[in-house]
Amino acid sequence: MTAVTLSDARPGRRGDSFLSVQDLRVSFQTEDGVVRAVDGLSFEVEKGTTLGIVGESGSGKSVTNLAILGLHDPDRTELGGEIWFEDQELIGASRTAMERLRGDRIAMIFQDPLTSLSPYHTVGRQIGEVYRKHKGASKKEARDRAIEMLERVGIPHARTRVDDYPHHFSGGMRQRVMIAMALVCDPDLLIADEPTTALDVTVQAQVLDLLKDLQQQTGTAIILITHDLGVIARAAHQVLVMYAGRAAERGTVREVLTEPRHPYTWGLLSSIPRLGAPVDVPLTPIRGTPPSMLAPPPGCPFHPRCDYVAAAGPQLCTGERPDLSPATGHGDACYLTRAQKQEFLGQIKGRQ
Amino acid sequence: MLRFLTRRTLGAAVILVIIAAVTFFLFFAVPADPARLACGKVCPPETLAQARHNLGLDQPLFVQFVTWLAGIFAGRDYEGLGHCPAPCLGFSFVNHAPVFDTIVDRMPVTISLTIGSSVIFLLFGVGAGIIAALNQGRPLDKIASVASLIGASVQIYFVGTLAMYFLVYQWNVIERPRYVPFTDNPLQWAYGLLLPWVVLAIIFTANYTRMARSTMVEQLSEDYVRTARAKGMSSRTVILRFALRGTLTPIATIFGVDVASLIGGAIITETTFSLQGIGRLSIQAVLNSDLPMLMATVLLAAAAIVVFNVIVDALYAVIDPRVRLS
Numbered sequence: 093m094t095a096v097t098l099s100d101a102r103p104g105r106r107g108d109s110f111l112s113v114q115d116l117r118v119s120f121q122t123e124d125g126v127v128r129a130v131d132g133l134s135f136e137v138e139k140g141t142t143l144g145i146v147g148e149s150g151s152g153k154s155v156t157n158l159a160i161l162g163l164h165d166p167d168r169t170e171l172g173g174e175i176w177f178e179d180q181e182l183i184g185a186s187r188t189a190m191e192r193l194r195g196d197r198i199a200m201i202f203q204d205p206l207t208s209l210s211p212y213h214t215v216g217r218q219i220g221e222v223y224r225k226h227k228g229a230s231k232k233e234a235r236d237r238a239i240e241m242l243e244r245v246g247i248p249h250a251r252t253r254v255d256d257y258p259h260h261f262s263g264g265m266r267q268r269v270m271i272a273m274a275l276v277c278d279p280d281l282l283i284a285d286e287p288t289t290a291l292d293v294t295v296q297a298q299v300l301d302l303l304k305d306l307q308q309q310t311g312t313a314i315i316l317i318t319h320d321l322g323v324i325a326r327a328a329h330q331v332l333v334m335y336a337g338r339a340a341e342r343g344t345v346r347e348v349l350t351e352p353r354h355p356y357t358w359g360l361l362s363s364i365p366r367l368g369a370p371v372d373v374p375l376t377p378i379r380g381t382p383p384s385m386l387a388p389p390p391g392c393p394f395h396p397r398c399d400y401v402a403a404a405g406p407q408l409c410t411g412e413r414p415d416l417s418p419a420t421g422h423g424d425a426c427y428l429t430r431a432q433k434q435e436f437l438g439q440i441k442g443r444q
Numbered sequence: 445m446l447r448f449l450t451r452r453t454l455g456a457a458v459i460l461v462i463i464a465a466v467t468f469f470l471f472f473a474v475p476a477d478p479a480r481l482a483c484g485k486v487c488p489p490e491t492l493a494q495a496r497h498n499l500g501l502d503q504p505l506f507v508q509f510v511t512w513l514a515g516i517f518a519g520r521d522y523e524g525l526g527h528c529p530a531p532c533l534g535f536s537f538v539n540h541a542p543v544f545d546t547i548v549d550r551m552p553v554t555i556s557l558t559i560g561s562s563v564i565f566l567l568f569g570v571g572a573g574i575i576a577a578l579n580q581g582r583p584l585d586k587i588a589s590v591a592s593l594i595g596a597s598v599q600i601y602f603v604g605t606l607a608m609y610f611l612v613y614q615w616n617v618i619e620r621p622r623y624v625p626f627t628d629n630p631l632q633w634a635y636g637l638l639l640p641w642v643v644l645a646i647i648f649t650a651n652y653t654r655m656a657r658s659t660m661v662e663q664l665s666e667d668y669v670r671t672a673r674a675k676g677m678s679s680r681t682v683i684l685r686f687a688l689r690g691t692l693t694p695i696a697t698i699f700g701v702d703v704a705s706l707i708g709g710a711i712i713t714e715t716t717f718s719l720q721g722i723g724r725l726s727i728q729a730v731l732n733s734d735l736p737m738l739m740a741t742v743l744l745a746a747a748a749i750v751v752f753n754v755i756v757d758a759l760y761a762v763i764d765p766r767v768r769l770s
Contacts, residue, residue, distance in 0.1 A: 163673055191678060202671060212765065259765070273675070
């Protein structure tokens with residue numbers, strides 16, 4: 093409880109979660125104008141849990157997480173809102189403060205392990221250098237730690253493989269190396285940006301299970317970014333559905349996957365192929381394309397693609413952008429009434 | 445690695461023989477009689493015949509070529525001129541001295557020019573390129589790009605002549621370039637060659653600045669550079685340990701070619717600054733129809749290119765572990 097009182101004592105700190113993102117705004121200057129990649133996003137992550145963030149390309153998933161790590165290009169990017177990591181505000185934190193956090197307390201796993209690992213250095217060195225930088229370890233200690241980490245992520249013959257280069261490993265093994273590198277300092281928060289997208293399905297499952305096991309051992313909080321609801325169902329506790337730089341729906345995995353409330357979530361769920369379904373039933377993709385963040389549509393950004401605008405009221409949908417409601421627990425940003433949502437969801441479920 | 449080097453060395457030898465043959469036979473397509481040149485201004489017919497015989501010019505062309513080639517490995521005796529020890533590239537038609545001795549005599553000048561200027565253009569070129577890449581779109585970047593555009597556009601005989609006129613003759617900032625052997629006095633060596641080094645480097649630097657800038661910009665957007673930052677590495681480490689590594693491969697490629705061509709003789713530079721190197725030597729050989737000398741300089745230039753190509757290939761493996769696989 094001391095942590096709560098501590099954070100309560102700080103002015104400006106909202107919420108008492110381990111990681112709290114409040115009204116985050118990220119925009120880029122481009123030649124065509126200002127792109128509002130993230131536009132008023134709020135979420136929280138608790139220790140030892142996994143938050144899955146889903147959304148189409150360009151919904152602002154990755155940008156959000158680069159902003160948490162401070163990896164955006166400072167010349168072109170404008171940040172707004174607040175990111176609280178325990179009792180530290182990350183927006184506006186100094187470069188050295190961020191360098192101390194990165195790799196040590198907040199680590200990141202990227203999508204493509206082949207391009208994300210340096211081709212010029214052995215995996216042992218790449219893992220070890222993080223440990224040396226943050227823990228002040230000697231070369232020998234760092235090497236031993238690298239071997240230990242490789243063993244922990246299930247790479248056979250770690251003692252000899254530590255001197256191999258990334259191109260000597262298969263895709264799945266490379267992602268394990270990436271995970272070993274991210275976890276070498278026992279971070280409190282791990283951000284995994286599409287960690288399984290570049291891998292084939294069986295390897296995907298292995299990597300997700302590995303992340304789960306490691307989380308149980310260390311109590312690391314994980315933000316798992318993906319566009320694959322299957323990955324969410326397997327690995328996440330909480331889900332945040334992102335659309336056009338903001339949350340469309342938020343809740344536990346069970347709530348969002350079994351009782352989705354936002355038409356966009358319905359669309360995502362209907363567009364997943366099911367093994368049991370007859371082959372002649374066509375997939376139902378969400379019509380239209382994600383909006384350009386240079387000039388997002390007014391009101392609810394999903395309304396041009398939404399089948400329920402008439403039911404909710406066109407004035408509402410094109411007027412103000414809806415916020416998540418209720419503010420905590422299972423919430424969604426849609427103007428349909430609770431009864432309408434249940435009715436439409438029932439219809440969709442009936443069709444399948 | 446050993447197999448690679450053996451294979452490359454054999455290939456290089458074949459290339460050199462082909463280049464030698466082409467040069468040799470092309471020379472005899474030129475309507476000039478080398479024996480007449482060797483004989484001197486006043487040349488009675490019998491002396492001319494003697495000279496022709498002594499130089500082996502009365503033999504069939506093919507026999508001449510094979511004899512010349514064999515001489516490189518075994519040495520050769522010339523009637524009336526004496527013994528030419530291996531590696532024998534023949535006697536110069538002009539000064540009647542073994543060609544190899546002249547080459548050895550001129551080589552230090554060219555090598556000194558090459559070393560000095562390549563150190564300058566490598567350091568300044570790559571350095572400026574990296575600084576430009578790190579300051580993309582800012583004034584430093586623009587200054588570097590304008591400077592390299594100017595550097596790439598000027599010619600040695602232009603900059604060199606201007607530099608000689610103003611720095612040496614008008615303002616007496618520096619003495620006239622001259623060659624002092626490194627072993628005699630390293631300071632004098634560097635001072636004497638400073639002006640040619642800098643002028644020669646100006647021409648080359650631009651290339652390196654542009655190459656280093658563009659590859660560095662590319663490298664900085666690589667995923668693994670982002671990973672390095674995500675690991676909390678300081679910007680300096682990210683740049684020096686990760687991004688720079690990827691820029692080394694293209695730099696090594698052009699550096700190998702440039703150094704090789706400089707070893708073959710910096711003709712314009714040596715002429716501009718009156719330095720007696722391989723470049724001057726090869727021009728004189730052409731003007732004098734001095735076949736053995738010409739053959740030697742052509743072969744030297746070709747050998748330099750071939751050898752540096754092998755070195756660069758070996759360097760790739762050192763820089764990039766992925767190359768070591770094959």
